Amino acid sequence: MRRPLVAGNWKMHGSRQSVETLLEQLASQDWPDQVELMVAPPALFIGQCNERLQSTPIRVAGQTCATQAEPGALTGEISPAQLRDAGCEFVLVGHSERRALFGETDEVVCKKFAAALACGLRPVLCVGETQAERDAGQTTTVVARQLQAVLDTFGVGGLAMGVVAYEPVWAIGTGLTATPEQAQEVHAMIRARLAMLDDEQARKVQIVYGGSVKADNAEALFAMPDIDGGLVGGASLNADEFGAIARAA
Numbered sequence: 001m002r003r004p005l006v007a008g009n010w011k012m013h014g015s016r017q018s019v020e021t022l023l024e025q026l027a028s029q030d031w032p033d034q035v036e037l038m039v040a041p042p043a044l045f046i047g048q049c050n051e052r053l054q055s056t057p058i059r060v061a062g063q064t065c066a067t068q069a070e071p072g073a074l075t076g077e078i079s080p081a082q083l084r085d086a087g088c089e090f091v092l093v094g095h096s097e098r099r100a101l102f103g104e105t106d107e108v109v110c111k112k113f114a115a116a117l118a119c120g121l122r123p124v125l126c127v128g129e130t131q132a133e134r135d136a137g138q139t140t141t142v143v144a145r146q147l148q149a150v151l152d153t154f155g156v157g158g159l160a161m162g163v164v165a166y167e168p169v170w171a172i173g174t175g176l177t178a179t180p181e182q183a184q185e186v187h188a189m190i191r192a193r194l195a196m197l198d199d200e201q202a203r204k205v206q207i208v209y210g211g212s213v214k215a216d217n218a219e220a221l222f223a224m225p226d227i228d229g230g231l232v233g234g235a236s237l238n239a240d241e242f243g244a245i246a247r248a249a
Ligand code: PEP
Pocket: 009, 167, 171, 172, 173, 174, 175, 210, 211, 212, 213, 231, 232, 233, 234, 235
């Protein structure tokens, strides 16, 4: 009943030329009908991506957004309203790189989630523990805390209007992937916590896995009952690999 989502996070990669080449290659892939597809390019390339991907099922996302929808004196920021105006349908919020390198707190991430929803974007709320937190047995505590601010404000129904991405920090860009069982354990924990609040809505929430997803591990991950697709970093910069991951969902 939940449609899988396969999303690509291009991070700070690409030039106009390399993006053009990647878009051409993406446009010629064979995309599965039953899977939602999205890429999050650097903001500079959102227009180019929207134009070139119009004839494909791939939608475009921002990698982050401002905490407010209204225009203002916020040099360097991009509002969710501007992302929507540029044709985006999704925006990532709370990616671990934003949390770790740019000091985004749960409160800030919640404001971004709220602003995105208010603009008609689907926020992808990224959560996940570091290696030290996992080693200390704190995975559940950390992930529950990261979800809580959004749940307090919007409930499970609001969360279901977006997407949850479970991305263990130790698996992002490291080549270390959570095993399907490790990932499923956390996805099931998330869904069980949501179900305690609202069982019906909890069944609708798309929970995707991120952390070194590749063509050769995607099928086993996506076969897990609570893993509804993937958020793919490095491998999404290769159209053939991203296509193979999408077809595994
Ligand atoms: C990410 O950036 O969200 C990510 C999961 O990266 P990678 O697939 O490269 O680990």
